[in-house]
Amino acid sequence: MFKDISVNNQQVVHRDTQSVVIRLSIAVLMAALCAITIYVLALSEPAQPILRNLALAQLDNTGVDNPVTAVLLNFRSYDTLLEIALLYVVVLSLYSCLFNPNESNLPPLPTFESHVIVRHFLRAFIPLIILIGGYLLWTGAYEPGGAFQAGAIIASGFIVVRVVGEPIIYPPWIDTLCIALGTATFVAVAIAVAFFEGTILTYPAGSAAGLILLIEIAATLSITLSLYIFYRMLGRL
Amino acid sequence: MNDILMYSATGFVLFFLGLYFVAFAPLVITRILAINIMGVGIFMFLVAHANSHNGVTDPVPHALILTGIVVAVAGTALALVLVKKIQVLSHNQNVTINSSSDTDQHTIQHTEQSPNQRTKDNLHD
Amino acid sequence: MINTLIDICLCAGIIMIATMSLTSQYLFKAIVLFMCFGILVTLAWVRLNAWDIAIAEAAIGAGITGVLLLVSLKPNSVPKKQTEL
Amino acid sequence: MINALSFLPFLIFVPIIASLLCFWFKHNRSVILISVVCHSLLLVVSVCIFIDQANITQQVYVLASWAPPLGIGLSVNSATVVLVLLTSVLTFFYSVYSFIYFKDNPKQPLFWPIWWFLIAGIFALFASNDAFNVYVALEMIGLSAVALVAFDGSINALKAALRYLFVGLVGSLFYLMGVAILYRTYGTLDFNQLPTLVDANPAATLALLFITSGLILKTAIAPLHFWLPDAHGSAPAPVSAMLSALVVKCSFYLIAVYWLQVLPEHAPKAGYYFLGLLGAVSILWGSWRAFKVERLKHLIAYSTVAQLGYLFLLFPLAVQHTETTALYGSTFTASMYLILAHAFAKSALFLAAGDIIHQYGHDNLSKLSGLVKTSAVSTFTFAIAGASLIGLPPSGGFIAKWLLLSEAIETQMWLLVCVILLGGLMASAYIFKVLNIAFSTPSQHANHQVTHKQSAMAWMALVLACCAIALGFNAQSIMAPLMAPPVVVDLPSVHSMPSVHFMGVFV
Numbered sequence: 001m002f003k004d005i006s007v008n009n010q011q012v013v014h015r016d017t018q019s020v021v022i023r024l025s026i027a028v029l030m031a032a033l034c035a036i037t038i039y040v041l042a043l044s045e046p047a048q049p050i051l052r053n054l055a056l057a058q059l060d061n062t063g064v065d066n067p068v069t070a071v072l073l074n075f076r077s078y079d080t081l082l083e084i085a086l087l088y089v090v091v092l093s094l095y096s097c098l099f100n101p102n103e104s105n106l107p108p109l110p111t112f113e114s115h116v117i118v119r120h121f122l123r124a125f126i127p128l129i130i131l132i133g134g135y136l137l138w139t140g141a142y143e144p145g146g147a148f149q150a151g152a153i154i155a156s157g158f159i160v161v162r163v164v165g166e167p168i169i170y171p172p173w174i175d176t177l178c179i180a181l182g183t184a185t186f187v188a189v190a191i192a193v194a195f196f197e198g199t200i201l202t203y204p205a206g207s208a209a210g211l212i213l214l215i216e217i218a219a220t221l222s223i224t225l226s227l228y229i230f231y232r233m234l235g236r237l
Numbered sequence: 238m239n240d241i242l243m244y245s246a247t248g249f250v251l252f253f254l255g256l257y258f259v260a261f262a263p264l265v266i267t268r269i270l271a272i273n274i275m276g277v278g279i280f281m282f283l284v285a286h287a288n289s290h291n292g293v294t295d296p297v298p299h300a301l302i303l304t305g306i307v308v309a310v311a312g313t314a315l316a317l318v319l320v321k322k323i324q325v326l327s328h329n330q331n332v333t334i335n336s337s338s339d340t341d342q343h344t345i346q347h348t349e350q351s352p353n354q355r356t357k358d359n360l361h362d
Numbered sequence: 363m364i365n366t367l368i369d370i371c372l373c374a375g376i377i378m379i380a381t382m383s384l385t386s387q388y389l390f391k392a393i394v395l396f397m398c399f400g401i402l403v404t405l406a407w408v409r410l411n412a413w414d415i416a417i418a419e420a421a422i423g424a425g426i427t428g429v430l431l432l433v434s435l436k437p438n439s440v441p442k443k444q445t446e447l
Numbered sequence: 448m449i450n451a452l453s454f455l456p457f458l459i460f461v462p463i464i465a466s467l468l469c470f471w472f473k474h475n476r477s478v479i480l481i482s483v484v485c486h487s488l489l490l491v492v493s494v495c496i497f498i499d500q501a502n503i504t505q506q507v508y509v510l511a512s513w514a515p516p517l518g519i520g521l522s523v524n525s526a527t528v529v530l531v532l533l534t535s536v537l538t539f540f541y542s543v544y545s546f547i548y549f550k551d552n553p554k555q556p557l558f559w560p561i562w563w564f565l566i567a568g569i570f571a572l573f574a575s576n577d578a579f580n581v582y583v584a585l586e587m588i589g590l591s592a593v594a595l596v597a598f599d600g601s602i603n604a605l606k607a608a609l610r611y612l613f614v615g616l617v618g619s620l621f622y623l624m625g626v627a628i629l630y631r632t633y634g635t636l637d638f639n640q641l642p643t644l645v646d647a648n649p650a651a652t653l654a655l656l657f658i659t660s661g662l663i664l665k666t667a668i669a670p671l672h673f674w675l676p677d678a679h680g681s682a683p684a685p686v687s688a689m690l691s692a693l694v695v696k697c698s699f700y701l702i703a704v705y706w707l708q709v710l711p712e713h714a715p716k717a718g719y720y721f722l723g724l725l726g727a728v729s730i731l732w733g734s735w736r737a738f739k740v741e742r743l744k745h746l747i748a749y750s751t752v753a754q755l756g757y758l759f760l761l762f763p764l765a766v767q768h769t770e771t772t773a774l775y776g777s778t779f780t781a782s783m784y785l786i787l788a789h790a791f792a793k794s795a796l797f798l799a800a801g802d803i804i805h806q807y808g809h810d811n812l813s814k815l816s817g818l819v820k821t822s823a824v825s826t827f828t829f830a831i832a833g834a835s836l837i838g839l840p841p842s843g844g845f846i847a848k849w850l851l852l853s854e855a856i857e858t859q860m861w862l863l864v865c866v867i868l869l870g871g872l873m874a875s876a877y878i879f880k881v882l883n884i885a886f887s888t889p890s891q892h893a894n895h896q897v898t899h900k901q902s903a904m905a906w907m908a909l910v911l912a913c914c915a916i917a918l919g920f921n922a923q924s925i926m927a928p929l930m931a932p933p934v935v936v937d938l939p940s941v942h943s944m945p946s947v948h949f950m951g952v953f954v
Contacts, residue, residue, distance in 0.1 A: 018261070023261050026257070026260070026261075027257055030253045030256060030257055031253070033253065034249050034250060034252075034253040036653075037249050037653055038245070038246045038249050040649045040650055040653050041245065041249075041628065041631070041632075041650060041653070042242055042246075043649070044632055044648050044649060044650040046286050046631055046632065046634075047630075047631065047632055047633050047634030047635075047644075048634055049295055049634060050516060050634040050635055051295065051297045051516060051517060051634060051635060051636075052293070052295035052296070052297065054514075054516060054517045055295075055296055055297060055517060056293070056296075058513070058517065066414075067296035068296045068299045068300055068303070068414045069414075070296065071296045071297050071299070071300040072300040072303060072304075074511065074513075075297075075511065075513050075517050075518050076297075076300055076518065076519055076579075077510070077511055078510045078511070078519045078580065079300075079301075079304055079519065079579065079580055079583055080300075080304065082571060082580075082583045082584070082587060083304045083307055083308060083583055085463055085466075085564065085567075085587075086307075086308060086311060086583070086586060086587050086590065087307060087311055089466070089560065089561055089564040089587075089590065089591055089594075090311040090312075090314060090315055090590055090594075092470065092557060092560050092561055092594070093315055093561060093590065093591065093593070093594030094314060094315065094318050095557055096554060096557040096558070096561065096594055096597070096598060097315070097318050097319060097322055097594065097597050097600070097605070097608075098318060098322070099554060099557065100600040101552070101553040101554055101600075102600075103600075136417070143413075144413035144414040144416075144417060145414070145417065146303075146414060148303055148306070148307055148418050148422065149414070149417040149418050149421055152418065152421035152422045152425065152426055153421050155426060156421060156425050156426060156429070159426075159429055163429075176470070176471065179470075180467050180470055180471065183463065183467060184467050187460060187463055187464060187467070190460070191460065194456075197512070198453075198512075199453075199508070199509060199510065199511070199512050200456045200460070200510055200511075201510050201511040202511050202512040203511070223307075227310070227422075227426050230310075230314040230426070230430055231426075231429060231430060231433060233318065234314070234317055234318060234321065234430055234433045234434045235433045237318065237321040237322060237325060237434070239366065240365065240366065240369045243369050243370070243373050244369070244373065244406065244410060246373075247373040247376060247377060247406075250377055251376070251377065251380055252620075252624060254377070254380055254381060254384065255380075255384075256617070258384040258385075259613065259617055262384060264389060264392075265609070266389055266392075266393075266431065266434070267384055267389070267392055268613065269431070270383060270384060270392060270393070270396050270431070271384055272613070272616050272617065272620070273396070273423075273427060274380050274383075274384070274396075274399070275617070275620050276620060276623075277399075277403050277419075277423070279620060279623050279624050279627055280415070281403070281406065282624070282627055282628075282631070283627045283630070283631070284407065284410050284412045284415065285410065286631045287410070287412065288410050288411045288412070292411075294411050294412065297630075298630070299412055299414050299415055301579050302412075302415050303414060303415065303418055304579075304583065305623065306415070306418050306419065306422050306423060307422065308583070308586050309423075309427075310422050310426060310427055310430075311590060312586075312590065312612070312616050313427055313430065313431075314430055315590060315593060315594070315612060316609065316612055316613070316616075317430055317431065317434045319593075319597060319605055319608055319609040319612065320434065320609065321434050322597075322600075322605050323602060323605050323606060323609065326602045326605065327602060330602070
């Protein structure tokens, strides 16, 4: 199925195409399986919303009003911790795939003179994007929003600046610090809290909102930087 | 009630559509798209049942899907870097290598000749 | 009544755009269609009252993933024919 | 007796902290210090958990003190206790081996954070008690394993890594779809609560189909094993050892959990026999391919596929033997012991192969003749570990295969008996093929000068091989807790669990 990866005319192509008969038969098989699953699930009635009632009942003592942020950062905070750590490691994996000791390092992203209209538009647009990102981060506790959305929007702002050709120059230690900042803050809060409450990730009664905001700020920082580094490295490759 | 069924059916259709193209799409980057579409299919199935109860939506699937979306982006970025690195390395070696020693060497004649997009694609230059 | 109409159109549109994106031979076209697919899916999340996921899908699913795919279309470190400034 | 339950989160947070520290403090000495401290901590914790497993397996460590259906719990059963101990011991060996293997590699600062994160992923998967949490752990393992496979940057490694990434992503998506169906029909994700809610509902069988097909793809069983030889073959030696010995076992363990613990009543009986059939096919096919292939690391990778087939024989035997299938009993002990023996033997083989590649520069079997003169220790390691793989008497592999055989004979499944014996025969075929090449006289054209010094790596591989043999002796101590069914305390809604004071444990 994936056996033969090769490159011709700059497109990485799979050349192990089976004959049409096999492909058609497998397509029919998949369609049948899809129909069966839809039929089976249409018949069986959905479950009682156990978790929904539990989550909404406990909502008031999680220090956050938005139920999704409550589930994300209080009830199932362990999942979110692992997933932010995952993003941090994937950035490292990209560095390790990109950097080859026996090769000359890669040419930097091309920077070129952007059009004057674009430049002036960006001068007004980028602060607005960062403002929107900050707002989304802040309202994450009350209305839909949160670390991931804010990080993505601010990262898209930086990417727009980079696509247009304006160079973004920042000292390299920001890279090493901020990539791991989100994970480090989350782990630090998880461990520190354990000393007061006995079990890991249990926020003390009053300070749940403050701790969640702290984690969200650090997570937004590292998500923004991670997504921007994804773009920068793919652009340099 | 039937909008739940419709969206979960769309979710399954997207899942199996993506699965077919992950297996048989000629271009590797199309396979990456197919994996993203499979993920969206699963999330649609999950969300379709989340708001089924008289308007009070169930927050737990939403949190799961946020995690799933970020994992999907991470997977896509890693796949893209690997694909481009293969492109660059094989270009530098200037040899069209068809790899994995134990495949039989039947090469298909009518490789879809995707035209050179460089002329049209002025986004980046 | 209008709701079921919107649902039908949205679901049909999503499935159609997904097949068009996956079956297209030209990579640039496939990626642009994939971004439109992301926008339509965001509409679906809005329709299903999943507001957090709608923002995330629009920002990450259609936006960032689309840009990453576009930027990976052409190898930058391979010397281009026409001289770069 | 200290309550080791509060040590459980150590298993996951210590590797993540180690990964962060290795990323921030890059130079060599600090990485060595961090790794030594964290490995010893992990060893102490897993030994405590192994000793105190009698009452640990009853309790759930409730993270963020929300009761498990809403929050997430960490828990270990009699199988994971053994696997956690195995993981911490083996990763200690691999890390020491990696210090030597990557000593002069300029990419070393990037290796350690990803390596530690892979270890965190494995522990997170073993200790998890929540279906979606297992998905995140699977993704953690998958993505960091891909990065490590693509570590040395050659085109073949990159293609193998890309193939492995596709397989990993598709397998995890299938698993996620199964979990989504389970959540839709039973409303909960917790492993303790699911068995109580599951009723005779076709959706449960459907979810099980999705979960099993996704995990079979990740466990590389017969029809879906195409990605394993390249991925394990082209990875650096410690990484391929880790992949073969531990990562592949994680998805097997998950299949065992879903089929034997979470959804046993509603798994179709035919499904158990089908899994057994897949196992038998992958034993025969893996051994046959291992015999035919001409690169050493590919040979070892195909033998992994074969040995995994043995693990899948657990399912038909479990159903046939005791109608009540669960994560204990003599059948499950046999397969758990096979995991132990195979982990040590296979990592010894891969580390020995890594040493051979370090000396020869290639692992093409045809040009490796006369191996015994130049790297005698590696050949000796290969022989001993091969003995354990085949199942010759003194080794741990022998005990595991003996248990499997006695189970198969007891339940009159004669087909499985001859598959097990045939598998052992074919295993000896490809092991002795390599030994034959090693002891043959080197042909003239292979006259490249080879450093004759036995590097520390070869001795490390030898230690692992001896562990594989040592497993054969006092097997009773490891197997006893696995045999006895855990005294089933009805798990209360664990919110009432006394919150164990973190500081209390130290005071």
